[in-house]
Amino acid sequence: MINKINTGGALSHLDKLENQSIYVLREAYSRFRDVAMLWSIGKDSTTMLWLARKAFFGKLPFPVMHIDTSYKFKEIYEFRDRRVREWGLNLIIAKNEEALQGGMSCNKNRLQCCTALKTEALKQAIAKHKFKALYLAIRRDEHGIRAKERVFSPRDEDFEWNYQNQPPELWDQYKTQAATEEHLRVHPMLGWREIDIWRYIQRENIPMVSLYLAKNGKRYRSIGCEPCCQPVESEADTIDKIIEELEVTKITERSGRAQDKETAYMMQKLRSLGYM
Numbered sequence: 262m263i264n265k266i267n268t269g270g271a272l273s274h275l276d277k278l279e280n281q282s283i284y285v286l287r288e289a290y291s292r293f294r295d296v297a298m299l300w301s302i303g304k305d306s307t308t309m310l311w312l313a314r315k316a317f318f319g320k321l322p323f324p325v326m327h328i329d330t331s332y333k334f335k336e337i338y339e340f341r342d343r344r345v346r347e348w349g350l351n352l353i354i355a356k357n358e359e360a361l362q363g364g365m366s367c368n369k370n371r372l373q374c375c376t377a378l379k380t381e382a383l384k385q386a387i388a389k390h391k392f393k394a395l396y397l398a399i400r401r402d403e404h405g406i407r408a409k410e411r412v413f414s415p416r417d418e419d420f421e422w423n424y425q426n427q428p429p430e431l432w433d434q435y436k437t438q439a440a441t442e443e444h445l446r447v448h449p450m451l452g453w454r455e456i457d458i459w460r461y462i463q464r465e466n467i468p469m470v471s472l473y474l475a476k477n478g479k480r481y482r483s484i485g486c487e488p489c490c491q492p493v494e495s496e497a498d499t500i501d502k503i504i505e506e507l508e509v510t511k512i513t514e515r516s517g518r519a520q521d522k523e524t525a526y527m528m529q530k531l532r533s534l535g536y537m
Contacts, residue, residue, distance in 0.1 A: 355386035
């Protein structure tokens with residue numbers, strides 16, 4: 262059951278984040294009807310999906326899209342298919358079938374693999390469905406390059422992101438107009454932190470993939486393609502314990518993601534080419 266949006270009284274920190282995200286979700290939809298929500302099935306995008314269901318009173322008026330490399334954890338696929346049924350989602354599964362048939366995998370160069378199976382798959386889906394805007398659940402605190410993002414972030418006709426030339430966003434005034442050849446990435450959760458996500462999940466009782474909970478002394482803080490993710494040492498087998506752990510940990514959230522370790526600028530390269 263989705264709780265009502267808090268519109269009055271003293272607002273908590275989570276209430277303020279929730280209201281701001283819902284405002285962005287609705288504002289983007291008022292500007293664009295050809296829009297989709299990217300859903301990685303991770304904690305951030307599932308929280309964004311929860312917020313969108315609140316924003317649109319339980320029924321999304323646009324599809325959700327999963328960029329499927331075919332190398333995701335089985336728990337991700339199981340969770341995805343269950344929630345699609347339970348929440349009545351219009352799911353688009355985007356794959357770069359040509360690259361997969363050609364043998365593309367994480368055994369090759371990480372930049373090459375991510376570009377082919379994620380970025381190119383996304384480009385193909387945008388072109389096929391003619392989306393003018395996409396919702397993404399990225400956060401500024403997650404990675405240095407994402408700190409350069411805007412809430413409404415334009416991509417050019419080649420889907421590339423010019424991180425050196427982003428529109429100003431002052432006093433919550435956003436550039437919501439896209440040129441004919443552009444599409445926009447809309448980021449309703451830029452101001453959230455990892456611990457905010459987990460506190461909100463706890464408050465709202467949002468279902469999550471079980472990989473986030475510790476088992477045999479390890480858990481995942483960031484999930485995606487199974488060969489590229491490594492768990493961290495942890496005894497946090499409940500959400501309460503995850504929050505307690507995050508309050509004191511010095512380990513970065515994406516320390517277990519292989520693409521973040523290859524080179525200092527790999528994520529920046531990927532995102533400039535159109536990666537999430």
